[in-house]
Amino acid sequence: MKKKSGFTIIELSIVLIFSALLVVIFFIQKINTDAMHRDEQRKEAINAMYYALEEGFYASNGYYPEEISEENLKVMDPELFTDPYGLNLGTEGSTYSYEPANCDNGKCKEYTLRATLEKEDEYIKKNRENS
Numbered sequence: 817m818k819k820k821s822g823f824t825i826i827e828l829s830i831v832l833i834f835s836a837l838l839v840v841i842f843f844i845q846k847i848n849t850d851a852m853h854r855d856e857q858r859k860e861a862i863n864a865m866y867y868a869l870e871e872g873f874y875a876s877n878g879y880y881p882e883e884i885s886e887e888n889l890k891v892m893d894p895e896l897f898t899d900p901y902g903l904n905l906g907t908e909g910s911t912y913s914y915e916p917a918n919c920d921n922g923k924c925k926e927y928t929l930r931a932t933l934e935k936e937d938e939y940i941k942k943n944r945e946n947s
Contacts, residue, residue, distance in 0.1 A: 851934040854900040858911060858931035859939050861896040865905075865914070865929055866941040868892040879923035880943060884914050899931075 823831075868889040874880055884905065886894040903910035911932040916924040931939040 848935070855933040855935050855939075857900050858933060861899070861912065862929050862931045862939055862941055864892050864896045865889065865912075869927065869929075870944055874943075877923075879925065880916060880927050882916050882919055882922045882924055 865884060868891050869880060869884065872891040873888060881888050884897075886892075886897060897905045897912075899905075899911040901909075901911065903912075905912040905914060913928075913930045915928040915930070917927060918925040925943075927943050929941040933939055
């Protein structure tokens with residue numbers, strides 16, 4: 817009796833299922849890695865805004881602005897005002913927000929910077945305690 821060489825349908829099915837599982841795992845990891853990368857971009861942008869406000873704006877003026885933008889935070893890269901989805905700070909739907917507090921005539925004593933993250937809780941930076 818001659819023995820046939822080759823793979824059975826069961827063996828081929830197992831290989832295909834295993835391959836499909838590997839592809840699914842790869843894409844899930846890629847999605848998670850991309851989200852973590854966007855979260856890191858958001859944190860970097862919030863930190864840049866924070867230091868521009870503290871070391872640049874407040875150090876020169878003694879107060880915080882009611883709004884932040886490229887015009888009053890010139891020491892900062894303007895591209896950092898745009899979130900990973902292309903929305904500018906203050907635009908509806910943006911993952912960045914600036915919330916001034918305790919303001920009088922456009923001069924504020926406090927603020928909160930926020931970034932909505934995908935894989936972690938909200939990233940928040942508040943003004944330094946200035947006396």
